[in-house]
Amino acid sequence: MFKTVVAREYNYQDVYLRPRHTVVNSRKECDTSVTLGRHKFIMPVYPSNMKSVVNVDTCEFLARRGWFYTMHRFNVEQVEFVSYMQENGLVASISIGVNDDTIAQLKQLQVAGLTPEFMTLDIANAWCPKAERMIKYVKDHFESFLIVGNIAGSDAARDVHAWGADAIKAGIAGGKVCITKNKTGFHRPMVSTILDCASYTREAGVPLIADGGIVEHGDIAKAFACGANLVMAGSLFAGYDQSAGNIIEVTIDGQASPRAFKEYYGSASQYNKGEYKNVEGKKILIDYRGNIERLLNELKEDLQSSISYVGGTKVDDLIHAEIISIS
Ligand SMILES: NC(=O)C1=CN([C@@H]2O[C@H](COP(=O)(O)OP(=O)(O)OC[C@H]3O[C@@H](n4cnc5c(N)ncnc54)[C@H](OP(=O)(O)O)[C@@H]3O)[C@@H](O)[C@H]2O)C=CC1
Numbered sequence: 060m061f062k063t064v065v066a067r068e069y070n071y072q073d074v075y076l077r078p079r080h081t082v083v084n085s086r087k088e089c090d091t092s093v094t095l096g097r098h099k100f101i102m103p104v105y106p107s108n109m110k111s112v113v114n115v116d117t118c119e120f121l122a123r124r125g126w127f128y129t130m131h132r133f134n135v136e137q138v139e140f141v142s143y144m145q146e147n148g149l150v151a152s153i154s155i156g157v158n159d160d161t162i163a164q165l166k167q168l169q170v171a172g173l174t175p176e177f178m179t180l181d182i183a184n185a186w187c188p189k190a191e192r193m194i195k196y197v198k199d200h201f202e203s204f205l206i207v208g209n210i211a212g213s214d215a216a217r218d219v220h221a222w223g224a225d226a227i228k229a230g231i232a233g234g235k236v237c238i239t240k241n242k243t244g245f246h247r248p249m250v251s252t253i254l255d256c257a258s259y260t261r262e263a264g265v266p267l268i269a270d271g272g273i274v275e276h277g278d279i280a281k282a283f284a285c286g287a288n289l290v291m292a293g294s295l296f297a298g299y300d301q302s303a304g305n306i307i308e309v310t311i312d313g314q315a316s317p318r319a320f321k322e323y324y325g326s327a328s329q330y331n332k333g334e335y336k337n338v339e340g341k342k343i344l345i346d347y348r349g350n351i352e353r354l355l356n357e358l359k360e361d362l363q364s365s366i367s368y369v370g371g372t373k374v375d376d377l378i379h380a381e382i383i384s385i386s
Pocket residue numbers: 156157158181182183184187189209230231232233234237239271325326327337339
């Protein structure tokens with residue numbers, strides 16, 4: 060036979076975690092903190108670096124509460140952003156691209172004597188020559204902790220780490236506003252993506268960030284069970300007052316008062332790009348949900364509960380969870 064289907068692969072919805080003996084007396088005893096580089100954050104989950112999810116206010120809001128964040132890279136004054144955050148005693152975490160405009164932005168940071176604590180190289184497939192060039196440039200010129208994404212397998216993780224990445228972000232074409240899989244045929248389900256990437260990153264001691272595809276809060280615990288160290292999510296965070304997207308009111312047939320939604324669009328959507336070129340994302344409306352504080356508290360409570368179900372006391376104990384396939 061010329062070819063066969065390589066493997067059965069799994070998404071979050073295809074698996075659950077098998078409960079174990081709980082050792083704590085209260086879920087509050089479970090520690091949700093995570094250390095990335097030289098910094099400790101109160102939760103291992105953070106919003107996507109997308110223009111419809113975060114803006115300066117979102118980043119400041121999260122940083123002040125001890126959450127990790129990454130500013131997006133679209134029309135951002137990097138010098139202004141980094142100095143603003145650092146002057147306020149907050150961690151500066153920016154996103155960068157792979158082209159010469161990024162080199163120009165990085166030179167401006169150097170001239171201003173600024174070093175962001177974190178940089179995230181943001182491209183759809185970071186397993187490519189332009190990403191290699193940019194990783195090497197950043198590592199040659201800055202002390203910043205460099206997250207590189209996205210990739211979808213251990214082979215890519217190995218290369219990107221060898222090029223100089225300090226942490227790796229994984230997940231290709233699994234996002235809610237993604238149309239990459241429809242337009243190109245390429246995608247890898249998240250559970251399989253994480254398991255494969257973690258087979259390299261765990262051994263190498265490189266933090267792994269699982270990006271996209273979170274539908275239920277429990278998917279976050281599943282990501283850690285597969286070997287991720289942090290989770291990035293877009294749609295989960297996009298519906299709130301503190302999220303960056305516009306509020307849209309829609310009057311639905313037969314209803315007296317309009318219903319509120321938030322705009323959520325992909326970084327590779329026509330809306331974000333300003334032109335219909337290499338479009339691999341779409342714009343949707345998602346339910347408006349009010350203040351984000353409730354979500355942040357609930358995410359913490361749910362993760363503490365997950366840690367208790369695995370019989371652990373900290374996030375990394377979730378790696379001991381047995382993963383059950385239900386499909
Ligand atoms: N996580 C995911 O699954 C995906 C995420 N995205 C997001 O959308 C945004 C835009 O992403 P992206 O299109 O990667 O970046 P850009 O549009 O910013 O492209 C960056 C540069 O890389 C080149 N490039 C991009 N893709 C390829 C490719 N497949 N082969 C060769 N060169 C390439 C582009 O050249 P040229 O345009 O000439 O090809 C361009 O010069 C990012 O924020 C990204 O995270 C997009 C798709 C999937």
